[in-house]
Amino acid sequence: MKTFSVIVALLGTPSLVSAAICNNNCGRAVAGTARQSPPFAARQSLCEAFVSTTVTVTPGAVTVTANSVARRNVHAPRQAAPVITGVVPAYASACADASAYWSACQCFSGILPTTVTVTAATPIVTVTRSGQSSSVVVSSSAVESSSVAESSSSFVTITQVSSSTRTSTITSAVASSVESSAEASSTEASSAEASSTDTSTSTGFSATETPSPSSATPIESSSTSTTPSADSTTFSIGSTCTPTPVLPSPTSLISGGDDLFASALLPFPIGVFGSYETTVYASSNGFLSLYSGSGEYSNEPLPSSEIPPVSILPYWDDLYIQTPSQAVQYQVFGSDAGSRNVTFEWVAVHFGEPSQFYHFTATFEEAQPGIVTYRYYTTYDKGESATVGVQNLRNGNNFSVQVGYNSLGSAPDRTFLRLDTTGAGSFTTGAFETSDC
Secondary structure (H helix, E strand, O other): OOOOOOOOOOOOOOOEOOHHHHOOHHHHHHHOOOOOOOOHHHHHHHHHHHOOEEEEOOOOOEEEEEEOOOOOOOOOOOOOOOEOOOOOOHHHOOOOOHHHHHHHHOOEOOOOOOEEEEEEOOOEEEEEEOOOOOOEEEEOOOEEEEEEEOOOOOOOOEEEOOOOOOOOEEEEEEEOOOEEEEEEOOOOOOHHHOOOEEEOOOOOOEEEOOOOOOOOOOEEEEEEEOOEEEEEEEOOOOOOOOOOOOOOOOEEEEOOEEOOEEEEEEEEEEEEOOEEEEEEEEEOOOOEEEOOOOOOOOOOOOOOOOOOOEEEEEEEOOEEEOOOOOEEEEEEEOOOOOOOEEEEEEEEEEOOEEEEEEEEEEEEEOOOOOEEEEEEEEEOOOOOOOEEEEEEOHHHOOEEEEEEEOOOOOOOOOEEEEEEOOOOOEEEEEEEEOOOO
């Protein structure tokens, strides 16, 4: 179980700055006291080495400014990426990129900004830290002039004044067109979803659904993919509404708490990649599993050994059930064997962030074993700190489909993701219209 308000840091005085920033997965991995490996000395050394860098500038009078990167909340709009040549260590895989790792390094106490401005007439300017002191060494073969303004920091990084800042247009993980197929397939679960109409996204396919209260027969002209490709799409991080559950008569599994899981006994088996069970374990942290349960909160890339071998992950992230209107629950629709379906629903917030809302579902159809459909009503960070996909590592298997790992745009609002694990694993995605949040 995590402690939200305080994580003791091991550099300088034993406290952390800004829990909202430093208490996400990346901050805990780098500065949290729960981590024993690598030890403090190694983590400190890695952080110190990470921010020494060399920048090549154009010959002539060019100004290069070295600033400490501002502390970064992974759930806020992302900063312009700094020019950093260091490599993020393997243990900090929860950090989305170099900027996130450097911000996590600043979660240790006693780190204050330092600014160094250098005007050079030579192609190379090197800025390094000097021992454990707060001084900065500037070296160049013909530096014309330099000025150093310090405020007690041994950490700096480099950005070029002329470099452009990052815009809100990012590379999203969406399915590329590999093959076109017409599928009369899935049965939708919820009557609250009955008014939805699925339409195409930039993947180039269209999908129209006209569900009845408990079932539907969709006709899809879709593009199927085994891997994401790069499409330029703009996403905005944030919650635009307060979600409410859509299942009309659900059975509650988790009604409050953190890092929990509970089991459900279904009238028909569900699963992925050939493993099927009627007992399903639902985690408050956005995933389902077979054969065993888990409340693991720190998401990883797939395949992962930190969660049960057979896991289905609509949105694996550090989530929290905090109010009576939030829950993990499920409902079975239909009574005739062979035509039933079941939907699992999550309504939650991000741990430590009560205004960051998440609402999504996972639907399985008895008539189509091995196929699961995720629906995203609202996700605060659109997948930027989550793992989305499926895996089956049971009995020597090594099957997985990863749609996104800490990937902004892998789970946008009002979109669906349909994973087919009857073969090697593929997925289709699109948008749906709904008034539900």
